[in-house]
Amino acid sequence: LVVVRPNYATNIETPKAIGCAISYVDLDFDRGFAVDIERVKAELRPNTKLISVTCPHNPTGAMMTRADLDALVALAESRKCRLLVDETYRDLSYGERLPSAASLSPAAISVCSLSKAFGIPGIRIGWLVTRDPELQETFLAAKEQIGICGSVIDEAIARATLERRDAFLASLLPEMARRRDIVQAWIDGETQVDWVRPQGGVVGFPRLNVDAGFDLDKFYTRLLEQHGTYVGPGHWFEMPKRFFRLGFGWPTETELRGGLAAISAALRD
Numbered sequence: 001l002v003v004v005r006p007n008y009a010t011n012i013e014t015p016k017a018i019g020c021a022i023s024y025v026d027l028d029f030d031r032g033f034a035v036d037i038e039r040v041k042a043e044l045r046p047n048t049k050l051i052s053v054t055c056p057h058n059p060t061g062a063m064m065t066r067a068d069l070d071a072l073v074a075l076a077e078s079r080k081c082r083l084l085v086d087e088t089y090r091d092l093s094y095g096e097r098l099p100s101a102a103s104l105s106p107a108a109i110s111v112c113s114l115s116k117a118f119g120i121p122g123i124r125i126g127w128l129v130t131r132d133p134e135l136q137e138t139f140l141a142a143k144e145q146i147g148i149c150g151s152v153i154d155e156a157i158a159r160a161t162l163e164r165r166d167a168f169l170a171s172l173l174p175e176m177a178r179r180r181d182i183v184q185a186w187i188d189g190e191t192q193v194d195w196v197r198p199q200g201g202v203v204g205f206p207r208l209n210v211d212a213g214f215d216l217d218k219f220y221t222r223l224l225e226q227h228g229t230y231v232g233p234g235h236w237f238e239m240p241k242r243f244f245r246l247g248f249g250w251p252t253e254t255e256l257r258g259g260l261a262a263i264s265a266a267l268r269d
């Protein structure tokens with residue numbers, strides 16, 4: 001497996017748990033957290049089965065360009081491996097939404113769910129798309145091993161949600177873009193925090209510009225215990241603690257503004 005790091009934990013922990021040999025392609029803040037296609041190419045082995053990327057990305061909110069997606073698809077095809085694209089946040093793209101990777105090639109697999117853009121993780125409904133009929137059979141068999149049947153009540157909710165998809169997204173996306181602007185305005189005025197502006201999703205991965213001696217553990221504890229604000233410290237993502245994941249989609253606007261002010265205050269306590 002060649003997988004992007006950092007990542008949503010499951011995309012790394014599940015292959016680890018089944019003993020997969022893993023090569024990591026580390027994302028770099030100074031390159032805008034963009035996937036370096038040449039690095040992916042360099043990590044491919046003759047026995048690589050899967051290239052795994054996430055777009056829009058969790059925790060950074062970075063998105064691939066269409067050219068990079070096409071390059072990864074071509075790479076998977078030429079090396080006879082698969083490209084897995086975790087598209088869980090795809091409906092939350094602020095610019096142009098990329099095509100679902102599976103629509104581009106039988107070598108590509110797309111996964112998505114209703115958890116994020118539609119905010120209903122509780123119904124546990126998502127989907128995997130592949131145009132490879134043999135692989136479809138394999139996944140159907142795996143699904144049968146996990147559960148004989150989906151919940152029809154959940155499926156009815158999913159269907160009703162998807163039927164309202166366009167109208168729902170038309171009001172959600174501008175609101176989430178506005179939230180992102182609130183965070184941007186805070187970062188513009190906060191000398192000790194920088195970020196790569198997310199292009200999709202509702203999380204970003206800011207970096208604290210603090211001295212080497214700054215006690216990051218105490219900062220996160222202070223932020224939570226004294227200011228009631230919780231972020232995802234970098235080590236959750238195998239990254240340095242001066243990075244943290246910031247979610248701007250779930251809190252109310254007042255809570256979001258309060259949380260941002262709390263980070264500034266905790267940096268100076």
Ligand SMILES: Cc1ncc(COP(=O)(O)O)c(C=O)c1O
Nearest residue numbers: 008054058086088113115121126
């Ligand atoms: C990138 C990404 N993929 C997958 C998931 C899991 O989604 P679900 O709970 O719908 O399987 C998440 C949830 O945080 C995510 O951020």
